[in-house]
Amino acid sequence: MNSRDYSQVAGGPQLRPAVRTMRWLAAIKIDFSLLVLVLSLCCFGLAALYSASDGDSGLIRRQAFIVGLGVIAMLTVAQFEMRLVRRVTMYVYLGGLALLGLVLWIGVEANGARSWLDLPGLPSFQPSELMKIIVPAVLAWYLSSRPLPPRLWQIIVAGLLVLVPTALIVLQNDMGTAMLVAMAGFFVLLLAGMSLKLVAAGGLLVLLASPLWYVFVALEHQKNRILSFINPYTDPAGAGYNIIQSQIAIGSGGVYGKGFGEGDQSRLDFIPESNTDFIFAVIAEEFGLAGALVLIGLYALLLARGLLIAVNAHNMFARLLAGGIVLIVFFNVYVNTAMVVGLLPVIGLPLPLISRGGTAIIALFVGFGLLMSIDAHSRWSQPPWD
Helix, strand or coil: CCHHHHHHHHCHHHHHHHHHHHHHHHHCCCCHHHHHHHHHHHHHHHHHHHHHCCCCHHHHHHHHHHHHHHHHHHHHHCCCCHHHHHHHHHHHHHHHHHHHHHHHHHCEEECCEEEEECCCCCCCECHHHHHHHHHHHHHHHHHHCCCCCCCHHHHHHHHHHHHHHHHHHHHCCCHHHHHHHHHHHHHHHHHCCCCHHHHHHHHHHHHHHHHHHHHHHCCHHHHHHHHHHHCHHHCCCCCCHHHHHHHHHHHHHCCCCCCCCCCHHHHCCCCCCCCCCCHHHHHHHHHHHHHHHHHHHHHHHHHHHHHHHHHHCCCHHHHHHHHHHHHHHHHHHHHHHHHHHCCCCCCCCCCCCCCCCCHHHHHHHHHHHHHHHHHHHHHCCCCCCC
16 A cells, blocks of 8 residues: 555545644644643633623623633643743742732732732732642642652641641631632642541541531631531521522523523522622523533543643652642532532632633633643653653
8 A cells, every 4th residue: 555545544635734733732732632621611611601691791701801811821831841840839839928928918808808919000819819729839849859658747848838828818718719729738748648547537637626616716607608508498598598599590400401591590690609609500500410511521521631641740740730730620610519509518619710700710721731731741751850
């Protein structure tokens, strides 16, 4: 068989543009499958936001602009050498702590949390969202330069690296983001081989301390959220209102939903925070169980691709960083969806790439850019540089 015959078997000239495109994407360190998954979720989010906001074109334009900035950030970060990322990680971490401290001094309050910075000449932003990517990076930097699995004193040092930003975020009254930052650090420790006995002991300690936290530390609105989680109908017009309306919307959607833009609960403003924390209820009402499963399927594919990148990484720093990023994104998805359907208390977390946002979306795209950079170095079969 001559070369012409091979060309015909392979699809001939029709495949050449596709091959050239894939080679070009590989040359600029862009993971095609990851890019498609991320952009698919963003398109899903824009459609859901359009419906949740009753066609607010200003909101959609703003969200599309932020997604565009996020894509630029992702493609830029994807070009970074992992050597450079590792070298600057501690400086970025210290800068993040400085921003969190600045928030406590001159921060702007929104929705009960003082977590925003509004500096002259800059758009307002939320430094705590950046820590969801920075904390896994700094723990990967610290742990990868030491023998693994980590010893107890190394776990204590790593815990302090997580505790400081988490405490600063708690002081901002943003418990949801604080939990995500703490879990981001926990996932990296788990991937580094932390003893399961320590994990079990820590879980038992948290369980035993929970009643004390509830009695002596928890604020009134936090106690109300827990009580409404146990039985939202004890206060249907107050603390239980959000979850009741959300469950009504999800149940009324059925298998195939009411249709795009036809959700009564969202259209008539019964669903609270319908374009942020409770946007999953809008999706379930309008697209039904089928649409919700499609969305969860996209997230599952994103998780699988991210974990594959982590497994194939050529060094421990990249492996821990990739694993930490993808696990915290998926944990965020789990907490949001479980909260909306009533399996967890309401804690105020957006749905990644779907909910309206600014800093949160940019931070996610930076994380995906790091995944692409790690994947590019793995595909080039470079030797480890640890």
